[in-house]
Amino acid sequence: MTDSDAIETRLLLDAIYLRYHYDFRSYSPASLKRRLASARRQLGCETLSALQERLLHEPNLFSQLLQFLTVQVSDMFRDPTFFKTLREQIVPVLRTYPSIRIWIAGCSSGEELYSFAILLREEGLLERTTIYATDINPNALHQAEQGLYPVERVPAFTENHRRSGARCSLSEYYTAAYGSAAFDRSLRKQVVFSDHSLATDSVFGEMQLVSCRNVLIYFDRTLQDRAIGLMKDALCRRGFLGLGSKESLLLSAHKAAFRDFSPSERWYQKC
Amino acid sequence: MLNLEELGFAGCDAVVVGASAGAVEALTRILPELPAEARVPVVVVVHLPPNRPSLLPELFRPRCALRVQEPDDKQPVTAGTIWFAPSDYHLMIERDQAFSLSVDEPVRFSRPSIDVLFETAADAYGPRLCGVVLTGANDDGALGARAIRDAGGFVVAQDPALADSKEMPTATIARANPQWIASLPQIADFLRQATGSSS
Numbered sequence: 205m206t207d208s209d210a211i212e213t214r215l216l217l218d219a220i221y222l223r224y225h226y227d228f229r230s231y232s233p234a235s236l237k238r239r240l241a242s243a244r245r246q247l248g249c250e251t252l253s254a255l256q257e258r259l260l261h262e263p264n265l266f267s268q269l270l271q272f273l274t275v276q277v278s279d280m281f282r283d284p285t286f287f288k289t290l291r292e293q294i295v296p297v298l299r300t301y302p303s304i305r306i307w308i309a310g311c312s313s314g315e316e317l318y319s320f321a322i323l324l325r326e327e328g329l330l331e332r333t334t335i336y337a338t339d340i341n342p343n344a345l346h347q348a349e350q351g352l353y354p355v356e357r358v359p360a361f362t363e364n365h366r367r368s369g370a371r372c373s374l375s376e377y378y379t380a381a382y383g384s385a386a387f388d389r390s391l392r393k394q395v396v397f398s399d400h401s402l403a404t405d406s407v408f409g410e411m412q413l414v415s416c417r418n419v420l421i422y423f424d425r426t427l428q429d430r431a432i433g434l435m436k437d438a439l440c441r442r443g444f445l446g447l448g449s450k451e452s453l454l455l456s457a458h459k460a461a462f463r464d465f466s467p468s469e470r471w472y473q474k475c
Numbered sequence: 476m477l478n479l480e481e482l483g484f485a486g487c488d489a490v491v492v493g494a495s496a497g498a499v500e501a502l503t504r505i506l507p508e509l510p511a512e513a514r515v516p517v518v519v520v521v522h523l524p525p526n527r528p529s530l531l532p533e534l535f536r537p538r539c540a541l542r543v544q545e546p547d548d549k550q551p552v553t554a555g556t557i558w559f560a561p562s563d564y565h566l567m568i569e570r571d572q573a574f575s576l577s578v579d580e581p582v583r584f585s586r587p588s589i590d591v592l593f594e595t596a597a598d599a600y601g602p603r604l605c606g607v608v609l610t611g612a613n614d615d616g617a618l619g620a621r622a623i624r625d626a627g628g629f630v631v632a633q634d635p636a637l638a639d640s641k642e643m644p645t646a647t648i649a650r651a652n653p654q655w656i657a658s659l660p661q662i663a664d665f666l667r668q669a670t671g672s673s674s
Contacts, residue, residue: 234567234595235577277580279526282563360526421548421564421576428549450548450561450576 230427243272281364310419314348338400351387493589495611497639593619602627611643620651
């Protein structure tokens, strides 16, 4: 017997897919359930069925729901040793390419994107790099494009940046005003922001590096395989894949297509 | 010897533990007591500072008979292992009894959150879950313990009078009405039996 909650969830996800073409059906159930419960309460609905009815008739409500379903809270240079490995072991390889293409898959509000851009600037590679920053949430993409973060968050960013092996202070890259740190617009001069879904879209170009961190944790194993498959197809031979500190290719169907580059830092290299 | 049946405990397939201020000392009196042949997984959330890896696995590994690990995403929740939540992630258990992680916003300032682990574990194990709330200076774990009770599981709170910080077990007692309130040596004895073959 399936409980009512599970039935309501399934129907709601089907409705969202049919009506708005956003596919959450293969998301990890535990966190999805918490997010839906939080959305239901905040949007003032008694049940998920009530939320479903409103979603079908009020398109504006969907963009609100999307914020609940996709919000992630991350730091710049999260896991400084990941970026240290990038700086010390991967940048020397990237340097051998005349032009570099990097895909930040699931860039959310841009913390990861700016971390990459700053590191590449420090290593003198930003000018010949194009970064594709993609996400399914248009509001998050807009935030990423703005590059504005509350100043309270900056000390943590600064400390992480320092521990990533930075050669100068993070304050070189932003100006603080009205409670926000505004990151230098030249950092995003060669960034292409784009709406892209790892669940429903396909590959869009050949990359030397893909970073997709703490995105796969929201997917079930079937969808993880689909997403990693896209990244594999996007990467050139010997291209690099960076994952979150608790994500790995161990359970993946595409495990054999990669070799461990720095397994402790979750850097992989396509064979 | 402690009689588990008299406490109303009918066995479990997993144990979840939450602790905050004073956690290391409290856990030091419990986890090393668990026998190597324990047949259920023990999953532990301790509030940790973000931005640095947790030192708990390294701290407890040499002291424990059981395997001590931090789970990766989607790793099965295997028995015979003490699993510590990694820092700066919420740790959850899916209904197929695999771990999953999230970087959703902190719940009442905590990531990992005890409530998040307990609520998802209650979904996954139903009445076959035992939750233990130890010392801590906030009320995380109370709602999670309530969810375990609502699903028919068993909840133990450390006696607040004996806890390093009493707020957390006190909140759990107020909101979840645990089946048992006990001292650390009693909890160690209980878990030794609950996880071992002698139950």
